[in-house]
Each structure stands twice: as structure tokens, then as C-alpha cells.
Amino acid sequence: MPVNLSPLDAATLAPIAGVRLGIAQAGVRKANRDDLTVLLLDPGASVAGVFTQNRFCAAPVQVCIEHLAHHAEQALAIRALVINTGNANAGTGLPGLLAARETCAALAAELHCDPRAILPFSTGVILEPLPVERVVAALPGAIAGAEPGRWADAARAIMTTDTMPKAVSRTVTIQGQRVSVTGISKGAGMIRPNMATMLGFMATDAAIPQALLARWTREIAQHSFNRITIDGDTSTNDSFVLIASGAVPLGLTNQTPASHPAMDLADAGGAQSAGAGEQLLAVLIEVARELAQAIVRDGEGATKFITIDVEGAGTEAEAALVAYAIAHSPLVKTAFFASDPNLGRILAAIGYAGINDLDVGRVDVWLDEVRVARSGGRDPQYREEDGQRIMRQAEITIRVVLGRGQACTTVWTCDLSHDYVSINADYRS
Amino acid sequence: MPVNLSPLDAATLAPIAGVRLGIAQAGVRKANRDDLTVLLLDPGASVAGVFTQNRFCAAPVQVCIEHLAHHAEQALAIRALVINTGNANAGTGLPGLLAARETCAALAAELHCDPRAILPFSTGVILEPLPVERVVAALPGAIAGAEPGRWADAARAIMTTDTMPKAVSRTVTIQGQRVSVTGISKGAGMIRPNMATMLGFMATDAAIPQALLARWTREIAQHSFNRITIDGDTSTNDSFVLIASGAVPLGLTNQTPASHPAMDLADAGGAQSAGAGEQLLAVLIEVARELAQAIVRDGEGATKFITIDVEGAGTEAEAALVAYAIAHSPLVKTAFFASDPNLGRILAAIGYAGINDLDVGRVDVWLDEVRVARSGGRDPQYREEDGQRIMRQAEITIRVVLGRGQACTTVWTCDLSHDYVSINADYRS
Numbered sequence: 001m002p003v004n005l006s007p008l009d010a011a012t013l014a015p016i017a018g019v020r021l022g023i024a025q026a027g028v029r030k031a032n033r034d035d036l037t038v039l040l041l042d043p044g045a046s047v048a049g050v051f052t053q054n055r056f057c058a059a060p061v062q063v064c065i066e067h068l069a070h071h072a073e074q075a076l077a078i079r080a081l082v083i084n085t086g087n088a089n090a091g092t093g094l095p096g097l098l099a100a101r102e103t104c105a106a107l108a109a110e111l112h113c114d115p116r117a118i119l120p121f122s123t124g125v126i127l128e129p130l131p132v133e134r135v136v137a138a139l140p141g142a143i144a145g146a147e148p149g150r151w152a153d154a155a156r157a158i159m160t161t162d163t164m165p166k167a168v169s170r171t172v173t174i175q176g177q178r179v180s181v182t183g184i185s186k187g188a189g190m191i192r193p194n195m196a197t198m199l200g201f202m203a204t205d206a207a208i209p210q211a212l213l214a215r216w217t218r219e220i221a222q223h224s225f226n227r228i229t230i231d232g233d234t235s236t237n238d239s240f241v242l243i244a245s246g247a248v249p250l251g252l253t254n255q256t257p258a259s260h261p262a263m264d265l266a267d268a269g270g271a272q273s274a275g276a277g278e279q280l281l282a283v284l285i286e287v288a289r290e291l292a293q294a295i296v297r298d299g300e301g302a303t304k305f306i307t308i309d310v311e312g313a314g315t316e317a318e319a320a321l322v323a324y325a326i327a328h329s330p331l332v333k334t335a336f337f338a339s340d341p342n343l344g345r346i347l348a349a350i351g352y353a354g355i356n357d358l359d360v361g362r363v364d365v366w367l368d369e370v371r372v373a374r375s376g377g378r379d380p381q382y383r384e385e386d387g388q389r390i391m392r393q394a395e396i397t398i399r400v401v402l403g404r405g406q407a408c409t410t411v412w413t414c415d416l417s418h419d420y421v422s423i424n425a426d427y428r429s
Numbered sequence: 430m431p432v433n434l435s436p437l438d439a440a441t442l443a444p445i446a447g448v449r450l451g452i453a454q455a456g457v458r459k460a461n462r463d464d465l466t467v468l469l470l471d472p473g474a475s476v477a478g479v480f481t482q483n484r485f486c487a488a489p490v491q492v493c494i495e496h497l498a499h500h501a502e503q504a505l506a507i508r509a510l511v512i513n514t515g516n517a518n519a520g521t522g523l524p525g526l527l528a529a530r531e532t533c534a535a536l537a538a539e540l541h542c543d544p545r546a547i548l549p550f551s552t553g554v555i556l557e558p559l560p561v562e563r564v565v566a567a568l569p570g571a572i573a574g575a576e577p578g579r580w581a582d583a584a585r586a587i588m589t590t591d592t593m594p595k596a597v598s599r600t601v602t603i604q605g606q607r608v609s610v611t612g613i614s615k616g617a618g619m620i621r622p623n624m625a626t627m628l629g630f631m632a633t634d635a636a637i638p639q640a641l642l643a644r645w646t647r648e649i650a651q652h653s654f655n656r657i658t659i660d661g662d663t664s665t666n667d668s669f670v671l672i673a674s675g676a677v678p679l680g681l682t683n684q685t686p687a688s689h690p691a692m693d694l695a696d697a698g699g700a701q702s703a704g705a706g707e708q709l710l711a712v713l714i715e716v717a718r719e720l721a722q723a724i725v726r727d728g729e730g731a732t733k734f735i736t737i738d739v740e741g742a743g744t745e746a747e748a749a750l751v752a753y754a755i756a757h758s759p760l761v762k763t764a765f766f767a768s769d770p771n772l773g774r775i776l777a778a779i780g781y782a783g784i785n786d787l788d789v790g791r792v793d794v795w796l797d798e799v800r801v802a803r804s805g806g807r808d809p810q811y812r813e814e815d816g817q818r819i820m821r822q823a824e825i826t827i828r829v830v831l832g833r834g835q836a837c838t839t840v841w842t843c844d845l846s847h848d849y850v851s852i853n854a855d856y857r858s
Binding site: 053054055056057088090091092093094095096125126127128129189231232233234235236328329330331334335337338340342343344345347348349350351352355356358360361372373375376377378416417418420421422424425426 | 664
């Protein structure tokens with residue numbers, strides 16, 4: 001059961017002018033399920049993406065990076081995205097690369113465009129050949145049914161072990177114009193994105209020039225998808241793509257400065273004093289965070305949604321070391337699953353995180369508003385029943401204050417349950 | 430159920446001249462179980478240890494490091510080790526440090542020696558106060574019952590979530606003299622030793638001068654306890670101690686060179702041409718490896734014993750990065766639990782291990798004698814049924830050839846099962 005993740009209401013998802021979505025059943029791995037999605041873009045859209053840092057990056061990721069380079073450097077329009085689930089087309093060598101290119105060529109032929117105008121994505125099992133002929137055969141049906149209002153269908157069609165589809169939408173007024181942002185994501189397992197997640201797609205009808213879009217995409221990923229982890233396994237296929245269809249001109253230029261990520265996101269859209277770029281970036285980050293958090297809420301076997309705030313670090317990288325050490329510790333994760341305040345495990349994770357000159361005598365640890373450890377030892381005021389009460393909640397914040405400086409970061413993760421083991425012991429069967 | 434771990438036969442454990450072991454029930458955490466162990470050393474023993482690199486290192490570890498420094502620098506004899514289970518005395522701040530010192534003082538008073546002649550060890554729950562008065566009260570009983578033949582009793586008394594006691598012994602002939610090595614260890618969870626494991630104690634009757642012993646202890650740990658992992662959680666209490674009681678003179682000096690670890694351990698003790706130092710070190714490494722592997726075989730919830738050989742690396746550190754990425758991947762571990770040859774997960778782990786310039790086109794992956802991936806993609810000869818056959822075994826070797834250089838390493842680990850989650854969700858209850 002996902003943690004506080006509302007069922008998807010398709011009516012809440014704003015269509016994005018210039019973007020149509022089509023779905024088909026290609027039978028990639030299983031029959032009778034929607035497993036192929038196309039996003040068709042009108043000419044004039046800007047597209048940017050960030051992708052996995054896994055060296056075994058999937059064939060479609062390699063092709064995406066190549067095609068986006070053409071888009072950015074030669075202004076070659078991106079006209080479509082094609083996404084299959086059921087097979088990752090990773091660890092497949094040259095045949096896998098040819099399969100990804102064949103998919104692009106087939107879709108380009110249908111759309112009468114250059115194959116480099118297509119971005120391919122795959123998710124599913126690694127090390128197995130992609131049944132490319134079945135993907136190609138299903139493309140015409142997907143194109144024929146493409147409509148702007150099918151974001152919810154697409155959210156469903158890209159799922160693997162996800163139990164619920166994930167989509168988020170916001171419509172705000174910027175400079176007197178209505179601007180919409182809609183996105184979908186999928187996750188569940190092999191989730192410790194490094195540059196992006198497996199998979200996130202967002203579109204806005206705002207016009208954002210290409211170089212600014214590329215810069216913002218990296219910044220948005222850094223404060224959303226790149227701050228979640230389920231099992232510490234960085235996927236071969238992580239991809240996060242942001243589309244700006246260009247229907248709403250806001251006068252943004254490539255010189256528009258990126259806002260500082262520490263801005264108060266609660267004010268997003270309402271901060272009338274902020275510039276258009278600042279307002280739009282805030283909404284984009286808000287949508288991306290909600291999509292990223294939805295992946296954690298629906299993490300394989302998750303029963304708890306855990307926010308890890310690390311403060312007082314010397315650098316943000318140092319804060320991230322500590323946050324990820326806690327987030328990846330199987331012992332911490334199983335204790336949260338059991339609602340057992342065995343909180344020494346958090347101290348142990350802080351201690352081995354890799355800060356070699358950490359003075360543990362300055363470290364405080366909180367669970368929500370309860371201080372558990374003070375100056376490196378058990379807080380004399382700490383009572384087991386207070387820890388127990390917090391641990392029973394479905395949403396918990398671990399706050400670690402390192403006492404070294406002013407840097408901080410936040411990572412979102414979930415617990416480790418029997419269901420995680422069951423799901424991953426049975427995934428291919 | 431531990432993986433191929435034989436029940437302990439006390440008769441196979443050679444007593445070590447100059448070392449007596451005593452056991453008592455202190456009621457540290459639970460009543461009516463042996464939870465306190467003392468090792469009493471005759472004067473003249475050399476002792477060296479390596480300890481956790483966790484910054485939240487436990488109070489007894491801090492005291493051990495201090496007392497061993499006196500031993501090494503001022504030749505102050507070490508006269509006893511005292512080990513409690515049920516409480517780690519970690520994350521306990523100054524009160525914890527005082528409790529560890531009080532334990533040393535009480536044992537020193539019983540033995541009429543300097544408190545700095547005592548090495549204290551604790552294992553169990555973190556962040557809870559050590560009931561030092563119960564430990565102190567049980568010391569006289571433990572001392573009174575101390576005998577050279579109680580290694581098996583000690584192996585049982587230091588257990589926490591271990592399901593079987595772990596002890597290994599060898600007696601070999603070096604320079605015409607019989608030399609014995611006996612050791613015990615415990616592990617089960619929070620096992621990814623960094624410098625040593627939680628806990629390993631070995632003793633030999635050979636005379637080894639202090640500086641050589643210290644050097645050898647680091648080298649032995651590096652090729653045994655520092656190459657195992659169960660859950661990637663480096664404990665606050667890891668300690669590996671090697672005692673040389675000095676009964677058998679072998680003419681070793683502090684200038685005796687350390688043998689290369691790559692020597693063929695199968696010849697240990699039998700290599701008559703090798704020098705005494707080389708022969709003895711080989712036996713010590715052999716015993717340490719078997720103790721370390723026993724910890725993995727009895728890892729929390731383990732059903733498979735997995736050897737990860739990484740070859741063709743540029744450096745040993747690089748090989749270790751890859752080996753640990755595979756060993757810590759929850760997805761790899763659950764696939765092994767399920768006997769599911771979902772081997773793309775191994776490729777994904779290699780890809781995110783952190784070798785940024787890895788050419789995946791040169792990577793081969795083997796399961797025992799079956800080549801699964803060749804030149805970065807699925808081996809065309811690989812058949813799923815061959816992978817399936819190997820995955821069903823209780824002992825499996827993953828061999829990764831990186832194609833970058835000549836360096837290699839080996840890491841031992843286990844799978845991730847439902848029982849791991851159950852054990853760690855229930856550990857304190």
C-alpha cells in the first residue's frame with residue numbers, strides 16, 4: 001500500500017497545449033496491458049532531459065542523449081517521445097542500440113520527420129532483448145489515439161512494479177497569463193536516481209528558451225528526483241524530461257537567472273513580486289518534488305514515508321553523505337518498518353557515512369519534534385514512549401544537526417518491508 | 430539457517446598456552462544466558478587489534494585503542510579481555526565511557542593489575558546505558574571458572590542474533606614445533622566491517638613481537654574480516670584482536686617481512702620452503718578468513734553464501750568498489766534469495782559502482798562457470814536454464830572481469846531474505 005498517495009483523478013490534470021498522448025498494447029512482456037506510450041509534440045517545443053549516471057546506461061538513454069544534443073545544438077525539433085514498459089533494453093549491447101534506433105526510425109516514418117526528432121525510453125527487465133517488432137507494430141495505434149487529455153492513461157501505461165499511477169498538475173497565473181505544468185512519473189524499485197529518475201516526464205505550455213530549459217532541468221532534478229532513494233540501486237534507465245511547448249510567452253531569455261532553490265516553495269505562484277522566471281521555476285520544482293515523492297510513497301513494499309533533513313553540515317555534499325547513509329541502511333529501514341525506536345542505528349549510519357573528522361559530540365538527532373540524541377549521546381530527556389509514538393506514524397522526519405556549518409539537504413525515502421523482498425524475489429515470474 | 434556452517438565441535442579447538450577463558454551470566458539484557466566472557470592472559474603475551482572506523486565508535490572501542498597504545502608504546506602487559514553481549518555501549522556519551530572504564534577497573538582489581546591492562550568489548554543494542562553494576566558483579570564468577578579449554582563456551586557467550594557459535598582452530602608444525610591458532614567470532618547484522626568485525630578474537634601460542642603483530646593484524650583483517658558484508662552497515666563496535674601468547678618461540682623479529690596476501694593459502698603450513706613468518710601468517714589468514722566467512726554463512730536471514738571475485742581492475746580499490754556495489758544491492762540480494770537469474774541487476778550495480786570511465790564494452794560477468802554477459806551485453810551463448818541451475822545452489826561465485834588492468838579482490842556476502850527483515854524488525858523485542 002502506498003503511503004498517503006491519493007488515487008489519480010484524471011480531471012485534475014491540465015492538458016498542455018502542443019502535447020498529445022497516445023497509448024497502445026504492444027505485448028512487450030505481458031499481453032493485454034497498456035505498455036506503449038507516445039507523446040507527440042507540436043513544432044516549436046523546447047525539450048531538455050537529464051539521465052542516469054549508471055555506466056551501463058540503457059540503449060534508449062544513449063540515443064536520447066544523442067538526439068537531445070542535436071536538438072540543443074542544431075535546433076532540430078523534437079517531435080515525439082516513445083516509452084515502453086516491460087523491458088529496459090539495458091545490458092543489451094549493440095543489438096539493443098539498433099533496436100532503440102529502429103523504434104525511432106519507425107515512429108519517424110509514421111510522423112514524416114527525422115529519426116533524430118524522436119526520444120526513446122524503456123523500463124523493465126535488464127539484460128533481455130527488446131521485442132522491437134512488437135513495439136513497432138503497435139506505434140500506429142498509439143498515434144491514432146493521441147489526445148491532449150490522456151496524461152492519466154500515460155501515467156498508467158509507464159508503470160512497472162508501481163501500484164498506483166503518478167501524475168501531478170498545477171495551473172498558475174504569471175504576468176496575467178495562465179500557465180500549466182503537468183507531469184507523470186514511475187518508480188517502485190532500483191530507485192536511487194543520480195541525475196534523474198526512472199522515469200519522469202513534465203510538460204508546460206510556457207515558452208522557455210532551450211539553454212534556460214536545460215539549466216532549469218538540471219536544477220529541478222537536483223531538488224526533486226535526485227533527492228529520493230528507495231533501495232540505493234541507481235537504475236540503468238533513469239530519465240527525466242521537461243518539455244516547454246511554447247504556447248504561453250513569458251519573455252524568458254537564456255539570461256534569466258535561476259532562482260535559489262532555498263526559496264519558500266509555499267509561495268510558488270503567489271509571489272507576485274517575483275519575476276516570471278522565478279515563479280515558473282518554483283512551480284516546476286513543486287510539481288517535480290511531488291512526482292518524486294510519489295515514487296517514494298509507492299516504493300516497493302513501502303509502509304512509511306521518511307523525510308531526512310540534515311543540517312549544520314560543512315557542505316551540501318557532506319549533508320547528502322549523511323542523509324543517504326541513513327536512507328540506505330537496511331537496519332534503519334527495517335526498524336522503521338517495525339515502528340521500533342531502535343534509534344542507535346541512525347547514529348551508527350551517521351558515524352560510517354564518511355565524514356572522517358566528524359565530532360560526534362556535536363551531533364543532535366531528532367524524530368519530528370522529539371530530540372533523541374544530544375551532543376552525541378542519548379538525550380537525558382528522551383523517553384522511549386515518545387520515540388515509539390513518532391515511529392508509529394506513516395510520515396516521519398529524521399532531523400540530524402551536525403554542528404559543523406550552515407549547509408543542509410533533504411532526502412526522501414521509505415522503509416524496508418517483507419513486501420520489498422517478496423516483490424523483488426518475484427519480479428520476473 | 431546458516432549456509433553450510435558445521436555445528437561447533439569443542440574437541441576440535443586447540444587450547445592456546447597462556448590463554449584461559451571464563452564465562453558468566455550477568456543479565457545484561459536477558460536473564461539466564463551466558464553474556465559475559467573474560468580472556469585471561471599470562472604475562473608476556475603480545476596483543477594487537479583493529480577497530481571500527483565508525484565515527485560513533487563505541488566507548489569500549491575508545492578504551493581499547495587507548496590501552497593498546499600503552500601496550501605497544503610502553504610495553505605495559507595486557508592481562509585480560511572482557512566482553513559483554515546484549516548492549517553495545519555505543520552512542521552513550523560520557524556515561525558510556527565511564528562505564529567502560531569502571532568495568533576495566535573492577536576486573537583489574539580482581540586480577541591485581543593496572544586498569545590499562547584490560548581491554549573491554551561490548552556488542553548489542555546501541556543508544557542504551559550499559560548496566561555496568563551487573564557486569565561488575567558477574568566478573569568474579571567468570572574469573573573463577575576460567576580454563577584454557579573453553580573457546581567453544583566463549584564463542585557461544587559472545588553471540589547476539591547469531592544462530593550458531595563460530596570458532597576455528599588450526600595446529601601446524603613450523604620449524605619442527607607445533608603451533609596452534611584458535612579464534613572465535615560473532616556477526617549476524619550491522620556487518621560491513623571497516624578495519625575489523627564485530628567481534629573477532631584469535632590467539633596463537635607462537636611468539637610474535639609487538640610491532641610485527643600489529644602489522645600482521647592489519648593485513649589479516651584486510652584479507653578476511655574487511656572483505657565481508659551482510660547489510661553494508663558498519664558497526665559502532667567492530668573489533669578484531671590477535672593475541673600471541675609467546676609460548677612457542679619461532680625467532681620472528683619486527684623486521685620479518687609480511688608475506689604477499691596473494692600466496693596460495695591451500696599450501697598453508699605445508700609449504701616447508703617458506704620461512705616461519707610466511708607459514709604462520711598464512712595460517713593466521715586462513716583461520717581469520719574462515720571465521721569471517723562463518724559470519725556471512727550465519728548472516729541474518731542468509732540462505733546463500735556468495736563469493737564476489739572482481740578481476741581486471743585498475744586498482745584493488747576499484748575492484749572493491751564494484752564488489753561492494755554488487756554485494757550491497759538489495760535487488761541483487763533478493764534475486765539470489767529467490768534463485769532468480771535476474772542478472773541484469775548485477776550489471777546495473779557494476780554500472781553505478783563509481784568507476785566513471787568504465788568501458789562497459791569490456792566487461793564480462795560469470796556465475797560459477799557460466800558466462801552471462803560478454804563485452805557488456807548478454808552472452809549470445811548464455812541460456813537462462815544455466816543461470817537458473819547455478820542460482821539454485823547454496824554457494825555461488827559471481828566473477829566480474831573489468832578489462833582495465835591486473836588488480837583484483839574478493840568479497841563474501843549473503844542474500845537478503847524475509848528473515849533478515851523479520852530479525853531486524855524484531856531485534857529488540
